[in-house]
Amino acid sequence: MAERQVKVYTRFNRLWHWSQALSIFLLLFTGLRILGVHQLMPYGLAVIAHTAVAVALLLLWAFATFWLFTTGAWRQFMPSSVGLWQVLRFYAWGVFHGEAHPYRKLLRRRHNPLQALSYLALKTMLFPAIWISGLVYLSYTFWDHLDPTGRGLWVVANIHILAAFAIASFVVIHVYLLTIGHGFRDHVRPMITGFETVDLTPEQEAYLAADEPGRLRAKGA
Numbered sequence: 212m213a214e215r216q217v218k219v220y221t222r223f224n225r226l227w228h229w230s231q232a233l234s235i236f237l238l239l240f241t242g243l244r245i246l247g248v249h250q251l252m253p254y255g256l257a258v259i260a261h262t263a264v265a266v267a268l269l270l271l272w273a274f275a276t277f278w279l280f281t282t283g284a285w286r287q288f289m290p291s292s293v294g295l296w297q298v299l300r301f302y303a304w305g306v307f308h309g310e311a312h313p314y315r316k317l318l319r320r321r322h323n324p325l326q327a328l329s330y331l332a333l334k335t336m337l338f339p340a341i342w343i344s345g346l347v348y349l350s351y352t353f354w355d356h357l358d359p360t361g362r363g364l365w366v367v368a369n370i371h372i373l374a375a376f377a378i379a380s381f382v383v384i385h386v387y388l389l390t391i392g393h394g395f396r397d398h399v400r401p402m403i404t405g406f407e408t409v410d411l412t413p414e415q416e417a418y419l420a421a422d423e424p425g426r427l428r429a430k431g432a
């Protein structure tokens with residue numbers, strides 16, 4: 212295995228990640244206004260902005276899901292128990308004792324087992340929970356006759372808020388984990404340039420050099 216700079220995040224991947232991040236920040240900001248946590252913008256504007264950004268993000272999410280399945284990128288998110296214990300132990304103990312991160316990024320597996328597990332949970336549980344509850348909430352005028360006591364709306368609203376706080380917690384942990392190890396900037400740079408240091412087998416390196424030379428970059432370049 213040799214360490215090489217390889218493009219692991221395509222342009223779409225990066226565009227999708229950052230527009231998703233921006234949309235989630237806007238949704239949290241406007242959502243907290245609707246909830247009454249702050250008064251930094253008019254209530255009516257917050258409702259319109261929240262709905263518009265949510266619909267735009269839903270469209271982006273549909274494109275990203277299509278992209279994940281048509282390019283095979285979904286495989287990166289399949290969790291594996293191999294190395295999970297070492298990564299858990301590192302975050303619970305090793306990180307506080309100056310140990311090196313036990314996970315080495317591979318071409319076919321850029322996420323460590325804990326990342327793969329948490330990204331998968333985000334995509335298959337938290338995102339569907341917020342979308343479904345949001346759409347059911349938005350279409351309340353179509354089903355309000357089925358909910359004379361307003362109890363149904365209360366349940367939907369609370370699922371929506373709970374999912375939003377869980378996503379906000381994900382963001383806090385996600386950004387915190389990027390500060391661990393070899394520096395925040397080094398962790399964030401790959402999601403901007405697309406290039407990441409990964410371990411390549413001689414066969415992978417020969418394949419990339421011959422078939423996808425644009426994905427390989429000289430070390431230190």
Ligand code: HEM
Nearest residue numbers: 224228231232233235236326330382385386398399400402
């Ligand atoms: C706000 C909501 C956010 C969500 C939902 C989110 C979600 C994700 C997901 C699913 C990935 C894996 C992408 C892939 O491998 O294809 C990822 C990676 C990454 N994110 Fe975020 N992210 C968010 C915010 C942020 C922020 C604010 C930063 C930095 C300040 C950030 C920096 C990164 C970096 C550097 C990676 C690549 C490293 C890795 O694989 O973990 N993200 N993010």
